[in-house]
Amino acid sequence: xxxxxxxxxxxxxxxxxxxxxxxxxxxxxxxxxxxxxxxxxxxxxxxxxxxxxxxxxxxxxxxxxxxxxxxxxxxxxxxxxxxxxxxxxxxxxxxxxxxxxxxxxxxxxxxxxxxxxxxxxxxxxxxxxxxxxxxxxxxxxxxxxxxxxxxxxxxxxxxxxxxxxxxxxxxxxxxxxxxxxxxxxxxxxxxxxxxxxxxxxxxxxxxxxxxxxxxxxxxxxxxxxxxxxxxxxxxxxxxxxxxxxxxxxxxxxxxxxxxxxxxxxxxxxxxxxxxxxxxxxxxx
Amino acid sequence: xxxxxxxxxxxxxxxxxxxxxxxxxxxxxxxxxxxxxxxxxxxxxxxxxxxxxxxxxxxxxxxxxxxxxxxxxxxxxxxxxxxxxxxxxxxxxxxxxxxxxxxxxxxxxxxxxxxxxxxxxxxxxxxxxxxxxxxxxxxxxxxxxxxxxxxxxxxxxxxxxxxxxxxxxxxxxxxxxxxxxxxxxxxxxxxxxxxxxxxxxxxxxxxxxxxxxxxxxxxxxxxxxxxxxxxxxxxxxxxxxxxxxxxxxxxxxxxxxxxxxxxxxxxxxxxxxxxxxxx
Numbered sequence: 368x369x370x371x372x373x374x375x376x377x378x379x380x381x382x383x384x385x386x387x388x389x390x391x392x393x394x395x396x397x398x399x400x401x402x403x404x405x406x407x408x409x410x411x412x413x414x415x416x417x418x419x420x421x422x423x424x425x426x427x428x429x430x431x432x433x434x435x436x437x438x439x440x441x442x443x444x445x446x447x448x449x450x451x452x453x454x455x456x457x458x459x460x461x462x463x464x465x466x467x468x469x470x471x472x473x474x475x476x477x478x479x480x481x482x483x484x485x486x487x488x489x490x491x492x493x494x495x496x497x498x499x500x501x502x503x504x505x506x507x508x509x510x511x512x513x514x515x516x517x518x519x520x521x522x523x524x525x526x527x528x529x530x531x532x533x534x535x536x537x538x539x540x541x542x543x544x545x546x547x548x549x550x551x552x553x554x555x556x557x558x559x560x561x562x563x564x565x566x567x568x569x570x571x572x573x574x575x576x577x578x579x580x581x582x583x584x585x586x587x588x589x590x591x592x593x594x595x596x597x598x599x600x601x602x603x604x605x606x607x608x609x610x611x612x613x614x615x616x617x618x619x620x621x622x623x624x625x626x627x628x629x630x631x632x633x634x635x636x637x638x639x640x641x642x643x644x645x646x647x648x649x650x651x
Numbered sequence: 652x653x654x655x656x657x658x659x660x661x662x663x664x665x666x667x668x669x670x671x672x673x674x675x676x677x678x679x680x681x682x683x684x685x686x687x688x689x690x691x692x693x694x695x696x697x698x699x700x701x702x703x704x705x706x707x708x709x710x711x712x713x714x715x716x717x718x719x720x721x722x723x724x725x726x727x728x729x730x731x732x733x734x735x736x737x738x739x740x741x742x743x744x745x746x747x748x749x750x751x752x753x754x755x756x757x758x759x760x761x762x763x764x765x766x767x768x769x770x771x772x773x774x775x776x777x778x779x780x781x782x783x784x785x786x787x788x789x790x791x792x793x794x795x796x797x798x799x800x801x802x803x804x805x806x807x808x809x810x811x812x813x814x815x816x817x818x819x820x821x822x823x824x825x826x827x828x829x830x831x832x833x834x835x836x837x838x839x840x841x842x843x844x845x846x847x848x849x850x851x852x853x854x855x856x857x858x859x860x861x862x863x864x865x866x867x868x869x870x871x872x873x874x875x876x877x878x879x880x881x882x883x884x885x886x887x888x889x890x891x892x893x894x895x896x897x898x899x900x901x902x903x904x905x906x907x908x909x910x911x912x913x914x915x916x917x918x919x920x921x922x923x924x925x926x927x928x929x930x
Contacts, residue, residue, distance in 0.1 A: 398756065398757075398758065398893075398895075399775075399776050399894070400775070400894045403775050403776075447771050614897070615778075615894045618774070618778060618894075618897075619771070619775060622769065622771065622774045622779075623771055626771065629883075630825075630883065631883070
């Protein structure tokens with residue numbers, strides 16, 4: 368309350384001082400990062416994934432529970448934030464996962480998602496938490512008939528080459544960039560690509576070591592008709608997608624990943640899910 | 652013109668002046684947020700408000716309240732302010748690390764330094780710089796018990812092993828993860844060692860600086876205790892800044908790099924820490 372004994376000029380000064388004090392208090396008020404506060408107050412971390420399952424990143428075990436490398440990572444992030452995890456498996460393609468984060472239908476995406484430059488225009492990516500080597504499945508008969516020698520680039524980069532890739536996957540972009548002269552055909556799933564490579568409808572299928580190894584394990588006899596090449600080239604790196612405005616959440620997840628990298632947790636996950644295939648015994 | 656002044660007397664000047672002043676005051680914070688980066692606000696004010704712990708924590712913070720800051724962290728943050736070409740305004744009221752972080756969150760201070768480690772919990776509300784000093788986790792176990800168990804590693808591998816550590820220690824986050832409710836938090840390293848010697852706990856755990864200083868002060872007990880280190884446990888001490896201050900964080904990271912390159916941090920370590928565990 369304003370003191371009564373003050374003169375007019377003093378009252379003006381008093382008003383100004385009080386106003387400045389209110390402003391000062393407002394600036395000094397506790398202000399926590401709104402992105403993390405939003406998740407904490409909602410009580411859950413919504414993690415975007417595709418409707419399709421992508422073992423060993425996310426798949427159903429024999430008890431029909433969602434498990435896998437990405438599930439482990441996302442569950443621990445949620446736990447550290449003090450909230451429960453909710454997997455939102457609505458996206459039909461990997462690009463749709465990005466849209467879910469952009470539209471705020473999910474808080475983050477941990478979903479076997481490559482941190483491509485194209486996607487990074489729409490969302491922010493954390494540091495790489497896992498990386499996989501690129502792989503190519505080749506039809507041996509068509510390779511022999513082409514008489515183009517063993518060099519992969521020479522073999523695949525010509526107008527008669529038909530190469531299958533999964534629609535909306537990072538391989539779609541890599542194949543177009545690496546083999547610009549070839550006909551790149553987008554498929555709904557990897558199974559159809561391998562079927563068409565075996566049936567000589569495709570010269571090759573381009574993906575990564577996970578897909579290639581999965582196919583090899585499921586079709587050991589297929590090695591007669593199809594050659595699997597795990598490429599030495601730059602690996603496909605996976606990052607966690609975060610909304611571009613969620614700057615502190617991005618900082619915090621990067622900090623989390625750095626800690627998990629230095630304490631060996633990420634290395635153990637890589638060993639468990641990428642280098643070994645013991646997880647396949649648990650798949651539904 | 653027949654326009655008549657709408658009012659008369661001194662208030663006719665006071666009211667517009669007051670409105671103008673209010674608008675100007677409103678514009679001040681908005682303008683500074685929109686036009687000036689966090690670091691520019693500090694440089695313009697020529698003051699870096701730093702929060703440190705209220706009490707002395709040698710060899711990290713030394714000197715009485717109100718006096719010049721000494722100790723490794725005191726000298727280091729003074730050097731940071733010097734390189735920023737601003738004065739240091741020391742806020743020395745926080746009793747714990749949690750209170751220091753709360754001061755950063757409330758923007759009462761620009762930075763906080765005080766044996767703060769970049770724990771995930773604190774990082775939810777503030778940003779941390781890269782470490783300006785990396786410590787090492789050290790464990791003191793009863794020599795006899797360790798020998799009987801076949802070494803300190805085996806002794807502590809038991810799922811029932813209980814360990815003790817000092818409240819606020821930089822080793823706590825990792826220990827809490829490893830031992831959960833089997834971690835006893837005590838006020839001093841001396842009381843942690845007491846728990847080991849009484850059989851209540853299997854190890855007293857601290858950082859290398861604290862443990863070596865304690866052993867130097869208690870050489871007789873050094874005979875009863877075996878010292879072991881965890882190579883993978885190297886908590887870093889970092890400066891905390893408000894979550895919005897990413898420019899300031901980047902500047903401080905560069906400053907830490909330069910202080911490492913030109914030997915500033917090395918000489919501070921040599922001056923205050925010596926060489927606890929062949930650092």
